[in-house]
Amino acid sequence: MSERFDDGMKTRRSVLGDAHVDRAEANKTAFDEPFQTFITEGAWGSVWSRDNITKRERSMITLALLAALGQWDEVAMHTRATANTGATPDDVREAMMHVAVYAGVPAANHALKIIKQTYKEMGVEI
Known part of the structure; x- marks a missing residue:
């Protein structure tokens, strides 16, 4: 390789x-x-290996893009990844606020539903 x-x-x-x-x-x-x-x-x-921005920032960008595109399985996977990237629930919520404004409330609303469920499964209090 x-x-x-x-x-x-x-x-x-x-x-x-x-x-x-x-x-x-x-x-x-x-x-x-x-x-x-x-x-x-x-x-x-x-x-993801570039060092121009942090993994935390990449995590928020990725979640926003996935939510905007309706990639729900990937939203859950990248929500779980926040445990490793440093993106906090507050960061993720703010990213979804951007999704609501720029990609639509229904996309952000559905993503938040998945994110909340994923955090619950992770034992993360929000």
Whole structure:
């Protein structure tokens, strides 16, 4: 694998946690291996590994984009990742306020429902 892949895997593990990445790797098949390599190198090795902004800030941006796009499973996954990125519930709430203004109240409302449930499952009081 490439250096970008190695950097991406390190960052991916730091954000999503070893358990999540281990499950994804265990479920990887020959069919989706090129896709998994692509996101590890592209998303995690290129964007998430940059040091221009913090993982906390990237976490808030990512959650806002996922909510705006209606990617509910990813909203839950990246809410769980806030335990590793330093984004607080207050940060996440503020990101959803931006979603409401710029992408629509229904998207933010549904995302908040998922975020609240995910925090509850994580044992995070909000």
